[in-house]
Amino acid sequence: MDLKSLSNILFALVLFLYALSTIWYLAFVAFQKKFLAQIGAGQLWAGFLCHTLLIIIAYFRIGHIPAHNLQYILSLTVWALVTVYFIFQFKLSIRMLGSLITPIATLILGVAYFLPKPDIVIDKQFESLWVSAHVITSLLGNGAFALAACVGVFYLIQQKAIKNKSRGFFYARLPSLESLDQAGYTCIALGFPMLTIGIMTGCIYAQIRWGHYWKWDPKEVWSAMTWLFYAAILHGRMALGWRGRRLASLAIVGIYLVIFTFLGVNFLLKGHHGDFTNF
Amino acid sequence: MQIILIGLNHKTAPVHIRETLAFSKDDITETIDSLIQDSTFSEICILSTCNRVEILVVTELSEKNAELQIMEKWLSFLSAYRQVTVTDIKPLFYVHHNLNAVRHLFRVAASLDSMVIGEPQILGQIKEAYRLAVSKKSAGVLINRLLHRTFSVAKRVRSETGIGDHAVSISYAAIELGKKIFGTLEKKTVMLIGAGEMAELAVEHLIRHHVGTIYVVNRTFERGMQLASRFKGTALRFDELLDHLVNVDIVISSTGATECILSKNQMKKVMKRRKQHSIFFIDIAVPRDIDPDINQLENAYLYDIDDLQGVIDINVNQRKKEALRAERIIDEAVVRFEEWLRNLDIVPTIKALKHKLETITHFEIQKTCQTLQNESFDQLYPALELMGNAIMNKILHDPIQFLKGKGFHKDQSVGLDLTRRMFCLDDDIKPN
Numbered sequence: 001m002d003l004k005s006l007s008n009i010l011f012a013l014v015l016f017l018y019a020l021s022t023i024w025y026l027a028f029v030a031f032q033k034k035f036l037a038q039i040g041a042g043q044l045w046a047g048f049l050c051h052t053l054l055i056i057i058a059y060f061r062i063g064h065i066p067a068h069n070l071q072y073i074l075s076l077t078v079w080a081l082v083t084v085y086f087i088f089q090f091k092l093s094i095r096m097l098g099s100l101i102t103p104i105a106t107l108i109l110g111v112a113y114f115l116p117k118p119d120i121v122i123d124k125q126f127e128s129l130w131v132s133a134h135v136i137t138s139l140l141g142n143g144a145f146a147l148a149a150c151v152g153v154f155y156l157i158q159q160k161a162i163k164n165k166s167r168g169f170f171y172a173r174l175p176s177l178e179s180l181d182q183a184g185y186t187c188i189a190l191g192f193p194m195l196t197i198g199i200m201t202g203c204i205y206a207q208i209r210w211g212h213y214w215k216w217d218p219k220e221v222w223s224a225m226t227w228l229f230y231a232a233i234l235h236g237r238m239a240l241g242w243r244g245r246r247l248a249s250l251a252i253v254g255i256y257l258v259i260f261t262f263l264g265v266n267f268l269l270k271g272h273h274g275d276f277t278n279f
Numbered sequence: 280m281q282i283i284l285i286g287l288n289h290k291t292a293p294v295h296i297r298e299t300l301a302f303s304k305d306d307i308t309e310t311i312d313s314l315i316q317d318s319t320f321s322e323i324c325i326l327s328t329c330n331r332v333e334i335l336v337v338t339e340l341s342e343k344n345a346e347l348q349i350m351e352k353w354l355s356f357l358s359a360y361r362q363v364t365v366t367d368i369k370p371l372f373y374v375h376h377n378l379n380a381v382r383h384l385f386r387v388a389a390s391l392d393s394m395v396i397g398e399p400q401i402l403g404q405i406k407e408a409y410r411l412a413v414s415k416k417s418a419g420v421l422i423n424r425l426l427h428r429t430f431s432v433a434k435r436v437r438s439e440t441g442i443g444d445h446a447v448s449i450s451y452a453a454i455e456l457g458k459k460i461f462g463t464l465e466k467k468t469v470m471l472i473g474a475g476e477m478a479e480l481a482v483e484h485l486i487r488h489h490v491g492t493i494y495v496v497n498r499t500f501e502r503g504m505q506l507a508s509r510f511k512g513t514a515l516r517f518d519e520l521l522d523h524l525v526n527v528d529i530v531i532s533s534t535g536a537t538e539c540i541l542s543k544n545q546m547k548k549v550m551k552r553r554k555q556h557s558i559f560f561i562d563i564a565v566p567r568d569i570d571p572d573i574n575q576l577e578n579a580y581l582y583d584i585d586d587l588q589g590v591i592d593i594n595v596n597q598r599k600k601e602a603l604r605a606e607r608i609i610d611e612a613v614v615r616f617e618e619w620l621r622n623l624d625i626v627p628t629i630k631a632l633k634h635k636l637e638t639i640t641h642f643e644i645q646k647t648c649q650t651l652q653n654e655s656f657d658q659l660y661p662a663l664e665l666m667g668n669a670i671m672n673k674i675l676h677d678p679i680q681f682l683k684g685k686g687f688h689k690d691q692s693v694g695l696d697l698t699r700r701m702f703c704l705d706d707d708i709k710p711n
Contacts, residue, residue: 162459163574165586167593176462177557241554244578 003061008117010054011075015109017047018078022102029099029173037095044102046101048082055079064126067135074112077139077262078105084143084191094175094181100150130205138198142258144191144228149255152248159245181243184251190232199223218269222261229257280321280624282421283346284380285353285372286333289394292371299361300368302327304411306360311415314356319348321421323427324412326387328404330394335384337421346376381425381616385609388433390442397442397598402433402578432612442601445594450481452590453561453582454488457529459673460559460580464488470527472496472520474506475536478563481531482510492529496520498534521545525552531561532568543572550576561587639673 015144024040055076058066066072085101161171174180202223203213216218233250236242242250266273287297302310307325314320322337336349350372354365375383386392390401409426412418413592418426437443446452457464467490471482474497482493493512497503499515509512515523524530524546534540551557560581562569567583574581582590645668651659682694 158459162456162580165582165589167590171459176458177460178462241556243555244557246555246577 003057007054007057010050010057013126014047014051014054014104017043017050018102018106018109019026021047021098022106025099025102029096032173034095037098040098040102041089044082044098045086048079048086051075051079051082064128065132065135067131068126071112071117072207074108076135076143078109078112080136080139081105081108081143081146084140084147084187087149088144088147088187092179092186094151094154094179094183096154096174097147097150097153100153101147104146104150125209128205128208130201130208134198134201134205137194137201141191141194141196141198142262144187144194145251145258146255147193148184148187148251151187152251153179155180155184155248156245158253159248174201177244181247184247185237185243188230188251188254192227192234195223195227195230199242202221218265219261219273222257222265226254226257226261229254280421281338281340281345281376282380282394282425283338283349284333284375284383285336285346285350286326286331287368287371287373288333288392290366291373295475296368296371297329297332299363300327300332300357302332304407307408308412308415310356310360311412311417314352315415315417317352319352320417322412322422323415323417324408324422326405326408327402331387331392333387333421335380335425346374358420367436377620378613378617382609382613384425384429385432385612386606388429389436389605389609391436391602391605391609395447396595396602397444397447399437399443402430402437405429407434418621425616428612428616432609435612436605436608440604442542442598442605444601445597447591447594447598449477449563449584449587450484451590452587452594453481453531454484456580456582456590457485457559460557461528462492464529466491467528468492468526469512469519469529469531470494470496471506471510471512472530472532472540472568473562473564474500475504475533478531478533479506481561481563485529485531485599486510488588490529494523496523521549524549524558528556529556529559529561530569531563533563534568536564536568537566539568539570541573543570543576543679546570546573546576546579550579563587591615596701636674640670643670643673 021043024036024043028034028036028040055066058072062068063175065076067076081101082105084095089097127206155177156168157168157170158174158177158180161167162177207213233242233247233254236250237247285295287300289297292300302325307327310324310325314323319338319340320336321339322335324335326333326335334353337354338349340348342348353374354369357363357368358365383392384405388402388405390397390399393401405426409418409422411428412422440479446455454464457467461467464485465488467485469482469485469490469492471478471493487491493507493510495503495507495510495512496515496517496519497506498517500514503514503516506512520541524541532540555578557578557580560569560573560579562581562583565584569581569583571581571583573579644665646669647662651662678698682691682698
């Protein structure tokens with residue numbers, strides 16, 4: 001079996017495992033039995049390991065980080081999201097989060113799966129380690145912000161239940177407001193340095209390759225706006241006590257900004273990141 | 280052997296009767312001592328809580344109306360012991376017999392029969408009742424087995440259904456909400472404004488959850504001091520309230536004030552000074568102490584007595600649903616107990632049968648040995664044959680008498696059929 005067909009099988013397997021994990025996590029939401037979430041987590045781990053293998057194989061096939069077309073970048077995004085989820089799950093242990101992360105991961109990967117398979121084009125300009133660092137840190141940062149938005153959604157649901165004194169389906173299933181608030185803040189606080197490093201390594205690479213750090217390219221402008229937005233959230237939290245509903249809402253607004261910077265700019269505006277959304 | 284349970288509870292008897300009839304620990308031991316003298320009471324266990332008085336009796340009586348006899352004796356004992364007339368209290372009692380008694384006990388222990396379904400204290404009270412019975416040696420094979428089975432059924436109901444999951448008292452509901460807001464109540468600062476039984480109970484519950492500092496605010500400082508020392512807290516003057524709200528996480532308010540003591544505008548400023556940290560108000564007072572609009576402030580959560588009652592009502596319904604699942608577990612346990620009970624009846628019969636046959640055999644062997652001492656060896660066979668015949672005749676004597684009609688007044692064929700099946704006399708009928 002050659003590497004190409006192995007990759008195809010592996011891709012399908014990863015998608016299958018993520019979908020399976022989604023089902024277990026949704027069953028957990030419905031029945032609230034711990035073992036369902038544990039099985040879900042097990043499937044997610046299995047999927048994640050296969051996914052990692054898939055990315056490593058792609059790396060060796062093309063000789064640099066697989067991020068130069070839409071299928072690869074979406075797959076990498078999902079991988080980063082799941083990575084961040086595992087890191088946070090270790091610390092926060094909000095089991096319900098799995099039920100939001102797994103469908104998102106499955107959905108994005110599903111879209112990626114049905115995109116046309118890219119041909120192998122060895123592109124020397126991506127071989128630099130700066131590119132790898134730039135891509136990975138930016139995506140991990142995005143993953144952390146996505147997680148913050150998921151936690152924010154949970155916060156708003158729970159807060160509404162307590163404020164309105166109407167306990168719905170989620171009241172008993174979600175953790176306390178305090179822990180959700182803390183979790184959201186932690187996600188942003190750790191995503192922010194990732195994004196910072198992502199932007200910095202990008203600048204350094206631009207200097208090496210094109211001889212300038214910053215060119216006011218749309219991608220750069222929107223990245224800077226995203227960065228400023230999250231910087232403002234962190235400042236507000238630390239200096240002005242932004243917490244609770246405000247933090248949760250900002251985290252949700254933030255993820256729209258992140259998605260636009262990540263994909264919207266490529267489709268609607270132009271810039272030197274155009275490559276990776278080709279398909 | 281029969282199991283009989285006689286009792287009254289909050290559904291059948293008004294509180295003043297339950298109060299009169301309630302048993303203290305000493306009363307229970309005394310009662311057991313006196314009742315166990317009566318040979319009809321083989322095993323006794325008495326349960327007395329504020330909502331029920333029940334006596335569980337195992338009796339050797341085999342008559343069909345054994346429960347009536349036991350009831351008579353129990354009522355006459357009660358009337359003498361508590362100076363009440365039998366006719367007054369008789370209609371308040373219910374009597375359960377054998378498996379119904381077992382089911383009733385299971386339901387009581389699983390808290391399905393409680394005033395507040397799913398309340399956890401009852402199991403402890405039954406354990407205590409059992410402990411007393413054991414210490415008085417009035418718990419025999421049956422009560423031992425039945426009570427242990429009861430404990431495991433109650434435990435199963437608690438772990439497999441959500442019967443105890445949702446708070447159904449004001450202070451528990453408040454604590455449950457507090458946990459949903461703060462995660463943990465540990466080290467949280469509590470402020471009690473005013474006084475009152477329910478508010479103080481809530482503070483006590485909070486202390487059990489290891490809250491931190493407790494402030495007590497009262498219009499009369501002395502009263503505040505008293506309460507503060509009871510809760511190991513700090514008493515504050517009324518005008519210090521706003522300043523201290525900056526550091527407080529949970530406020531329980533229960534004053535007699537006719538108007539709100541805390542307005543939305545005041546609280547808005549406090550929230551800013553608290554850096555928007557969450558605060559939870561529990562307003563138990565009627566009329567309300569705290570401006571209801573405070574609930575609209577971000578990170579401020581206000582529950583008044585009606586809100587808490589609303590939470591409780593939902594939870595009670597939830598528990599009722601869970602109770603249906605609990606009934607199924609109990610049905611299953613009753614069937615299992617019935618099986619055990621049936622086996623229990625067989626054992627003594629088998630023992631007695633064996634004993635009878637052994638006595639007969641032993642007697643005949645003794646007799647044969649005595650005659651054999653003087654005889655020679657060739658007379659051994661007829662002697663043994665004689666012995667065998669004698670054993671056989673003696674064993675069969677009673678069954679034959681039984682079959683000839685002594686045992687059956689109506690239908691001889693029933694006995695014949697039973698015997699043929701028991702000894703496999705027909706080739707085509709094999710025992711299972």
